Amino acid sequence: MLASHWMAGAATLLALNSAKGFESVRSIRLGAIVDEQDPVGPAAIEDMKRVHSAAPAALVFEGGRRGWLSGDAAKGKFTSVDGRSLDATAFSTFDTASLHAVTGAPDIRFDLVNGESSSRRRGGEAATEIVVEIEGEADGRMKNSRSTLEFKQGTASLTGLSIVLSLASALGLNDRPPARPGLYLPELLSDSQWFLDELRSAGATISEDSK
Template sequence: MSAHPLAPVLIVGGSGVVGSQAAQALRRLHPALPIAIGGRDLAKAQAVAAAVGGAEATAIDLQRADLGLPETARYGAVIVFVKDASLNTLKYAQAHGLPYLSTSSGSFEIAPEVARYIRAPAGAPILLASHWLAGAATLPALHYAREFARIERIDLSALLDEQDMGGPAAYADYERLTTAAGAQVLEDGQWRWLRGDEAVRDIVSVDGETVQAAAYSPLDVVSLAAATDARWIRLDMGLGVTASRRRGEAYSTEIAISIEGTGHDGEPLRVRHELVHPAGQAPLTALSIALGVERLLGLAGGAPVAPGLYFPETLIEPDYYLQRLQEAGVRTRRA
């Protein structure tokens, strides 16, 4: 079996909060693209498929190497919105030569995925998108980084409203990523893991309020280190009340990107950019995943992606990504 642009994109966990929104985002971007909603609860998957339109539903069993799918099943890609500890989804994608995208691993967890790629580098294109909201901080950061000739420091802060945690899978990811290991940061060119009080510090919301946060290590820090050669990189995540809710409105999601270094004029430069989505984290994550899928399949930005191991920023142009975010309602501001 090989990937085909008209074969359904299989979204494992597609009946969940973010997975269902990703299916809707894909449908808006590519109205004719077939989609398969995969989940443990077939009835729930069928309901989401009906809402998406032009979609089918299928039951998924992550404990089986074939995912419980019929031998005759044909898919164009495998997109995973749950933590698949077995990696059966990746094994299935490699066995069938299908583009694969994962979203739920911390930086301390990707060794099994990398090992499977090393064993079969020509098997499938593998997109590791376990960044904050699947790239919503890293790609804009790289867009803003173009203002610099040399970057010394990147500080990312993410404020997630306490009412916007998402579904059970998202909460399980949060618990695992904040308790299983320390947070990976880059300090003066050295990699460190922060734990306990050492990881805690305050961040500033877009309305100037101080919020307690802690270092967090999705894949943003390692991505930005490789892309920029900055010596200090850290992502802090706060769970609290976003500025919009303090104003009496609905919750939003906030990202602040601070970059320090030297401008192209040779002078010291420090900038802060803020991004806010008024509907919270789920639609922003969903759009990020949809943009990754369209790039893997060659539906935008070039031909279908060849087998390899990728981060979102190695496939998606930051300018295009930021444009799509703004079209989807993300407000940006240079603070």
């Protein structure tokens, strides 16, 4: 199993579940906040710095073509769970390639912010949050959806939980047959709705707004 996606697949499965309501997907924008007070360990921080230094350009899809953004081109914006417009930076994750492979969306980008989470700003715990905005067509008209996920136990806990869910799927512990030997990405192992329901049971707050 290869789960080097954001939070080991949580972002991709949140996006894929939203994409079910579309006949065709034109763009997917993902944004994530890692709170400055997130209780992530020093090894995780060091690993993130290593990844940034080793691959400073961020993979995106624009007009159906792969592109690599760095410097000013990587600067972007995304709207947090509580409605703030935040300065963000494009970030390379496996989610971008996975979502392009599954949906065929010509425009996909993942942006990352290290700052105050919506939960902490409301006076609660430091939380990790993910926002997915999709534009596409459904029932012959343009449609937009916005899905959000907040998890107040932090990035390490959400990553660990997502890994456990993928392992459970691989072993056939989610009412599906065990996976045959091979290399699997998270979206190939788990049904997105089942995965999100399990995250909710573990304390995640997930919402979707479509128009």
